[in-house]
Amino acid sequence: MQVRLFPDVGQEAALRDTLTLCNEAANLVSAEAYRTRVYGKQSLQRLTYGRLKGMGLSAQPAIHVARKVAGTYTALKSSILAGNLGKPGSKRRRKAEAKPIAFRRDAAQPFDDRCLSWQIADRTVSIWAVGGRLNRVRFACSEQQYSTLVTHRKGESDLVHRDGKWYLYATCDIPDAQVKQPDGFLGVDLGIANIATTNDGTRHSGKGLNRVRHRNQRLRAKLQRIGTKSAKRLLKARRRKEARFATDTNHRIAKQIVAEAERTGRGIALENLTGIRDRVRLRRPQRVTLHSWAFHQLGQFIAYKAKRTGVALVHVNPAYTSQGCCACGHIAKANRLNQSTFRCTSCGFAEHADVNAARNIATRGAADWAAVSLPNAA
Structure with a gap:
């Protein structure tokens, strides 16, 4: 505190x-x-x-x-x-x-x-x-x-x-609330264009937030090119300002996600992003965006807020969640037409790509929770 x-x-x-x-x-x-x-x-x-x-x-x-x-x-x-x-x-x-x-x-x-x-x-x-x-x-x-x-x-x-x-x-020392049995899961897809997208279709980002992120990147690059003592001092001040902005944004996003899960009686399914910076291959502009946002911090905020409210939380394997169809399960690179568009080449299902990924994450979250809480159900 x-x-x-x-x-x-x-x-x-x-x-x-x-x-x-x-x-x-x-x-x-x-x-x-x-x-x-x-x-x-x-x-x-x-x-x-x-x-x-x-x-x-x-x-x-x-x-x-x-x-x-x-x-x-x-x-x-x-x-x-x-x-x-x-x-x-x-x-x-x-x-x-x-x-x-x-x-x-x-x-x-x-x-x-x-x-x-x-x-x-x-x-x-x-x-x-x-x-x-x-x-x-x-x-x-x-x-x-x-x-x-x-x-x-x-x-x-x-x-x-x-x-x-x-x-x-x-x-x-705040004791964790007793975890409530979830009635389904709220899947959360973390990404670059949209920091967090839920399977309900809510996208936590927006043009205003992305404008601030891109402006910070431009200012940072400009000061780094100058390289003088005063520029380095300004870079240090900007680093602290950007960190405060990211922390505040992550807190607000986490609060909204946990509040929605608690309101609807669902658990939260998050991607396990351990090692994402080592395994993801992106173009140079996307690399800057990926490395400049605290996704791990956002996951931590969601986790501790979920514990305080008794909302179940699971981390799932993110492999192929962006390429798989949430309707029929067909996986193919061709399903992902661009950053925002998903259209299944097998069944024709179409949806925003991040929403489709979040639905896949929610499905895996429900399966993983059942495997852990009801191991002998079969």
């Missing part, structure tokens, strides 16, 4: 000094971990605890700094094993493995309930800082967020400084 902090001038200076010190300490721990090849939480804590205390950190912040570094190296190892940084010997992978992980001066810092306490009724927090504990730092949130904090807040909170603003990311 993200809440906005409103520190006064003195509190803001103390928070900035705190993040700076914590991340200087994290860089020290990271360098020591890289040098000694010690990456475990407890081992790294024992190795560096004395030096962290000597830098001015209290006991709990020192422990959290060591754990933050250990967690970062664990994430790097997992990313390498998953192939996200390329094959062994690739330039990107060698660059990641050639030096210790570095932390920005304002990188996020976790705090537990010993270092940070919430006075939710007063909408203030008390937080450990370098010069002494800061009391009554104001925060703001919506009524829904307030209710979630009161009911479900549990565990650590991360202090984040982003774009000149201060935030706390509070961990909330």
Whole structure:
């Protein structure tokens, strides 16, 4: 749960000094971990605890700094094993493995309930800082967020400084709702021209959204060609702006899809898009569009919103969903006349190509759900 902090001038200076010190300490721990090849939480804590205390950190912040570094190296190892940084010997992978992980001066810092306490009724927090504990730092949130904090807040909170603003990311442990037996499935086809299309015929995209995406691509390419220091600074700002736009759009699309499935008592069938960027072959303009949208994030948003509402969710094999006829099952490349038109060469069935694919996904979702929930039905 993200809440906005409103520190006064003195509190803001103390928070900035705190993040700076914590991340200087994290860089020290990271360098020591890289040098000694010690990456475990407890081992790294024992190795560096004395030096962290000597830098001015209290006991709990020192422990959290060591754990933050250990967690970062664990994430790097997992990313390498998953192939996200390329094959062994690739330039990107060698660059990641050639030096210790570095932390920005304002990188996020976790705090537990010993270092940070919430006075939710007063909408203030008390937080450990370098010069002494800061009391009554104001925060703001919506009524829904307030209710979630009161009911479900549990565990650590991360202090984040982003774009000149201060935030706390509070961990909330919300139990999943009991999954309801679905009465059919809402198939969702993810694509380039239309980000998401359901088998009901709803297409979540539109000309306005695509205009924004294409404009961002043109501006990005223009700044990359210029290549000056100021252009790179603008590119960095645009990257954050585009990320916020994509996140907001994905949230709205996911909310609409889950709400429709819940309203009609259906489950949701999604394509399993693991490895799509490695296996899909597209023309250059389409590659840019594919790689510039967070389809995985959209899938994650649909998944967690479905869990909170008890909507069943299945991931299906996407093979041939775009070439197969949802009416007769005939599969052929010739069925797909162009991006938007599907006409079966066997039975003559015609439909929007994305809607046809979504119907195939819905059918596979129902079959996969039956195979898992009723394995002995046959």
